[in-house]
Amino acid sequence: MRYFIELSYRGTAYHGWQTQANGISIQITLEAALSQRLGKPVYIMGSGRTDAGVHAKQQFAHFDSEEPLDITESLIYSLNCMLPEDIAIHAIFPVSDKTHARFSAISRYYQYHITRQKDAFQGTLTYHFRPQLNVDRMNEACTLLLRHTNFQSFSKARANVTHFHCQLEFAYWRYTNVDCLTFHIKANRFLWGMVRTIVGTMLEIGQERMSLEQFEKIILARDRKIAGRAAPANGLYLVEVGYPAEVFRERT
Incomplete structure (x- = not known):
């Protein structure tokens, strides 16, 4: 049987989602907790890979079990007690x-x-960027972005x-308050590093160091170097x- 896990995590302490040799990942941490709690090796597949330091308010992964599992609140609670405080399982359900x-x-939806x-409590959760930004021009760049697929x-x-x-489906900038821009x-789907590179490039536009014409030329060039x-x-x-809605039909 196959089960989905819905979870969230703060990625600051991890070398990304995927298991790797040079550091602790979200995937290997989850697999260790599941394997210990279920008494057998468990291997999971995520909906996508997040880079080192990237966070997830909603992530999904699946794993297979030879026998049906008794999914209870007690099981999820015990798994969360085994996991570090920066990883939380919200649900496990059959698919x-x-x-x-x-x-x-x-x-996939990113922010x-x-x-x-500067915020002493949010330093690892937001990018502290002081320069003034022309958000109207950045949103014009978003309009250009939506015209393309490559x-x-x-x-x-x-x-x-x-x-x-x-x-x-959409791309836009919006202030959540006077000092916070999202x-x-x-x-x-998204490519490896795509969102962060789009943001970095749009910050150049917002500082009026790059024109909208230059931005579209970058898209058309299909060259990461520029x-x-x-x-x-x-x-x-x-x-x-x-x-698709049918994925969740067995969720309780």
């Missing part, structure tokens, strides 16, 4: 054997948070993908992963 956390997902004022210029060069096309972007630097990881959040 079809053909449902895949990554390949069945139909959308990037910027604050102009985002190779914003993908890390070592991305192991067959194509660089993403269908954007970038919202949703698409069917885009702006990637914004720091600490401001980026995966906030929603979308699936």
Whole structure:
């Protein structure tokens, strides 16, 4: 049987989602807790990989079990007690054997948070960026972004993908208060490093160091070398992963 896990995490202390040799990941931490609690090795597959330092308000993963599990509030509570305080499981529920956390997902929604004022409690959760920004020009750049589907210029060069096309649903900047600015972007898929590079490039536009014409030329060039630097990881959040409604039909 296959089960979905819905979880959230603060990525500050981790070397990203995926298991790797050079540091502790979200994936390996979850697998260790599940394997210990269920008394057998458990391997999970996430809806996507987040980089080191990136956070998730909503993430999904799946794992398989040879026998049906008794999913109770007590089970979830005990798993959360075993996990570090910066990882939280919200639900575990059965899905079809053909449902895949990554390949069945139909959308991902990210936010990037910027604050102009330093905050002693939010330093690892937002990007402290002091320069004044022309947000109207940044939103004009978003309008240009929505006209395109090939985002190779914003993908890390070592991305192991067959194509660089993403269908954007929306992209815009909005102030949440006088000092906090948030970038919202949703698409069917994202490339490795795409959101952070878009943000870094748009910050150049907001500071009027780059024109809208130059921005569109970057998109059309399909060359990562001419885009702006990637914004720091600490401001980026995966906030929603979308699936067809039937994925959740067995959720209780």
